[in-house]
Amino acid sequence: GQNIDQPTEMTATEGAIVQINCTYQTSGFNGLFWYQQHAGEAPTFLSYNVLDGLEEKGRFSSFLSRSKGYSYLLLKELQMKDSASYLCAVTSGGATNKLIFGTGTLLAVQP
Amino acid sequence: ETGVTQTPRHLVMGMTNKKSLKCEQHLGHNAMYWYKQSAKKPLELMFVYNFKEQTENNSVPSRFSPECPNSSHLFLHLHTLQPEDSALYLCASSLSREISGNTIYFGEGSWLTVV
Numbered sequence: 001g002q003n004i005d006q007p008t009e010m011t012a013t014e015g016a017i018v019q020i021n022c023t024y025q026t027s028g029f030n031g032l033f034w035y036q037q038h039a040g041e042a043p044t045f046l047s048y049n050v051l052d053g054l055e056e057k058g059r060f061s062s063f064l065s066r067s068k069g070y071s072y073l074l075l076k077e078l079q080m081k082d083s084a085s086y087l088c089a090v091t092s093g094g095a096t097n098k099l100i101f102g103t104g105t106l107l108a109v110q111p
Numbered sequence: 112e113t114g115v116t117q118t119p120r121h122l123v124m125g126m127t128n129k130k131s132l133k134c135e136q137h138l139g140h141n142a143m144y145w146y147k148q149s150a151k152k153p154l155e156l157m158f159v160y161n162f163k164e165q166t167e168n169n170s171v172p173s174r175f176s177p178e179c180p181n182s183s184h185l186f187l188h189l190h191t192l193q194p195e196d197s198a199l200y201l202c203a204s205s206l207s208r209e210i211s212g213n214t215i216y217f218g219e220g221s222w223l224t225v226v
Contacts, residue, residue, distance in 0.1 A: 004153070031211055042113055042201070042217040043154075050211065087154070091210050098167065099210055101154040 002026045004102035006088050011108045012078055020073045020105045022088035030091040034062050034073045037085045037104065046073070046086075075107075083109045114138040115218035117202050123224045124192065132187040132221045134202030140216075142208050143185040145177060148199040148220070160185060161208050192225045199223075 003025045012018040024032070031050040035043035049055055049064035049071060061074040073086055085104040092098050115136045124130050136143065145157040159167035160179040174196075176188040185202055199222055205215040 008151075040219075040222075042115070042219045044113070044217075045215075048211065089154075098156055098159070099215060100156070103151065103153045 002090075002092060002100050004088055004090060004100060006086075006102045006105045008103065009106045009108070011110060012075075014078055014080060014109055014111050016078050017074065017076050018078060018107065020075075020086050020088075020107065022071045022073070022102060024069050024071070024088070024090050024102075026069075026090050026092050026100065028092045029066065032062075032064055032071050033087075033089040033091075033099070034060075034071075035087040035089065037087060039084075043087055078109050080109050080111070083107060113216045113218065115202055115204055115216050117200075117218035117221050119221060120219065121222045121224075123226060124189065125226055126192060126194070128192075129188070129190040131189065132200055132202075132223070134185040134187075134218055136183055136202075136204040136216070136218075138204060138206075138216060140204035140206050141182050142205045143179060143182070144203040144205075144215075145185065145187055146201040146203060146217075148201055150198075154201065158187075159208075166208070189223070192223075194225050197224045 006022045034046040037043040047062035054063045059076045064071045085106050087104045088102040118133045143160045146154045148154050156169050157171045158177045163179045178186040199220040201220045202218040
């Protein structure tokens with residue numbers, strides 16, 4: 001079966017660093033995505049990892065370990081506008097190539 | 112603006128009503144998707160269409176009926192829904208079924224309330 005786990009909620013302070021973890025079990029892994037979703041808005045793409053290691057993109061970085069079924073999203077220099085849900089998703093391969101989501105982590109950035 | 116437009120943004124319907132959700136993408140994509148997002152639950156994939164053909168039905172009840180007349184438009188026809196069907200319904204599209212990188216785009220969703 002397929003299973004994706006991430007914390008339900010996190011709180012952090014403006015200017016700080018926060019790490020959001022995601023563990024997954026899936027068959028035919030083809031890559032892991034992180035999306036940001038503000039309340040009432042569409043999920044927007046943040047990052048994609050298919051190989052082990054760290055991908056850095058400005059204030060956001062994403063790490064993947066395929067052997068451990070583990071990823072994290074690192075947000076630096078937090079801003080109030082970073083308050084949102086962060087969705088971890090994996091693709092399962094084969095003919096279907098579906099995008100399967102976790103429940104999302106609701107991040108609250110406080111002053 | 113993601114290039115995927117959903118209407119209506121908000122819909123309230125009774126359990127005996129028939130209504131439809133509409134999705135249109137202006138990206139030239141060939142694959143389109145319906146997802147359901149309920150409170151405190153993961154986004155659930157409902158249907159996948161590739162070149163207008165349905166390739167995935169994720170055990171969705173028949174009270175949800177999708178229609179894809181062309182690669183740019185996707186509908187979700189709703190009838191005799193239940194209160195537990197109240198959720199955010201998200202449409203998405205991608206150039207092909209091969210999803211990698213920044214290749215899947217979501218609409219802003221249609222908030223459905225069944226009373």
